[in-house]
Amino acid sequence: xxxxxxxxxxxxxxxxxxxxxxxxxxxxxxxxxxxxxxxxxxxxxxxxxxxxxxxxxxxxxxxxxxxxxxxxxxxxxxxxxxxxxxxxxxxxxxxxxxxxxxxxxxxxxxxxxxxxxxxxxxxxxxxxxxxxxxxxxxxxxxxxxxxxxxxxxxxxxxxxxxxxxxxxxxxxxxxxxxxxxxxxxxxxxxxxxxxxxxxxxxxxxxxxxxxxx
Amino acid sequence: xxxxxxxxxxxxxxxxxxxxxxxxxxxxxxxxxxxxxxxxxxxxxxxxxxxxxxxxxxxxxxxxxxxxxxxxxxxxxxxxxxxxxxxxxxxxxxxxxxxxxxxxxxxxxxxxxxxxxxxxxxxxxxxxxxxxxxxxxxxxxxxxxxxxxxxxxxxxxxxxxxxx
Numbered sequence: 212x213x214x215x216x217x218x219x220x221x222x223x224x225x226x227x228x229x230x231x232x233x234x235x236x237x238x239x240x241x242x243x244x245x246x247x248x249x250x251x252x253x254x255x256x257x258x259x260x261x262x263x264x265x266x267x268x269x270x271x272x273x274x275x276x277x278x279x280x281x282x283x284x285x286x287x288x289x290x291x292x293x294x295x296x297x298x299x300x301x302x303x304x305x306x307x308x309x310x311x312x313x314x315x316x317x318x319x320x321x322x323x324x325x326x327x328x329x330x331x332x333x334x335x336x337x338x339x340x341x342x343x344x345x346x347x348x349x350x351x352x353x354x355x356x357x358x359x360x361x362x363x364x365x366x367x368x369x370x371x372x373x374x375x376x377x378x379x380x381x382x383x384x385x386x387x388x389x390x391x392x393x394x395x396x397x398x399x400x401x402x403x404x405x406x407x408x409x410x411x412x413x414x415x416x417x418x419x420x421x422x423x424x
Numbered sequence: 425x426x427x428x429x430x431x432x433x434x435x436x437x438x439x440x441x442x443x444x445x446x447x448x449x450x451x452x453x454x455x456x457x458x459x460x461x462x463x464x465x466x467x468x469x470x471x472x473x474x475x476x477x478x479x480x481x482x483x484x485x486x487x488x489x490x491x492x493x494x495x496x497x498x499x500x501x502x503x504x505x506x507x508x509x510x511x512x513x514x515x516x517x518x519x520x521x522x523x524x525x526x527x528x529x530x531x532x533x534x535x536x537x538x539x540x541x542x543x544x545x546x547x548x549x550x551x552x553x554x555x556x557x558x559x560x561x562x563x564x565x566x567x568x569x570x571x572x573x574x575x576x577x578x579x580x581x582x583x584x585x586x587x588x
Contacts, residue, residue, distance in 0.1 A: 214536075215551060217530070219554070221530050223552070223554070229446075232441055241467070248499055314475065315468045316476075318488070411500075418544075422573075
């Protein structure tokens with residue numbers, strides 16, 4: 212008889228001294244709030260969707276936006292807005308579809324795969340948003356470059372002083388730093404929050420995949 | 425959900441609560457964590473209860489939800505409570521022939537199982553519950569052959585932990 216069979220013998224034979232939970236206590240538990248990882252993923256994911264949505268509304272009333280409107284480049288700004296709402300609708304639909312598939316009655320591997328898939332939808336959403344922000348920034352910087360009077364004056368001044376190259380360098384550095392800070396903030400958020408939340412899930416999923424490899 | 429469904433659920437859960445305690449036993453190492461996991465499994469079972477059609481046995485269905493909660497859904501709270509007292513309480517022998525040496529050996533076996541990872545514990549749990557490999561494989565979502573191979577590896581792993 213191997214070790215595990217000895218344990219099995221004891222497991223089934225012995226009356227383990229577990230505390231007896233009464234019906235009243237169970238009723239109480241039914242109305243307690245769950246603290247499951249899925250609940251946290253849902254809260255964080257909705258917060259992420261809301262963040263980008265609020266950000267886009269906030270930017271609408273921004274003085275900079277008013278200035279961009281004065282450039283009269285609707286043929287650029289309107290398609291960009293349409294794309295941005297398209298991104299939100301597409302990813303939110305996918306997120307909802309995947310979220311609905313998560314059920315505790317599934318087998319362990321499928322449950323983990325569905326949770327990770329739901330999570331992946333949100334990370335893809337963030338990734339696409341970053342790409343979108345980069346494209347928008349490039350377009351914005353170009354729009355400013357060709358339309359903003361202050362900038363055009365500054366350009367002419369630097370041209371007069373023979374500093375055009377340093378003007379370009381300054382402009383590009385500014386763009387890179389702005390985008391860099393944004394990417395760093397998102398990366399940190401992911402490392403901290405999701406690293407903490409999903410570490411165990413990833414580890415267990417990898418372990419399960421190894422068995423069937 | 426109506427109160428008759430609620431009372432039917434509570435009754436079935438109360439009758440089969442040892443099953444949940446056993447899962448908590450393997451996945452936690454102190455009394456508070458045991459209670460937390462018990463509560464989370466209860467909540468998850470209740471949430472999934474509308475999907476329970478009565479085609480399977482309540483226990484078979486509860487095994488799956490319970491293990492899923494322990495392995496995937498439950499978020500462990502960080503605690504630093506001594507586990508010895510709890511272990512002694514749980515491991516107590518209640519059957520007639522009391523044997524000190526055997527009890528010590530069983531304690532060591534439980535401690536060895538505690539050192540396994542979450543997936544290995546799930547296999548061990550179902551093995552101890554005398555589940556066949558078809559059910560073990562289905563619950564975990566792996567093939568039956570691989571479930572057998574893995575079980576043999578776990579047995580060797582336990583042997584190594586006990587006889588380093």
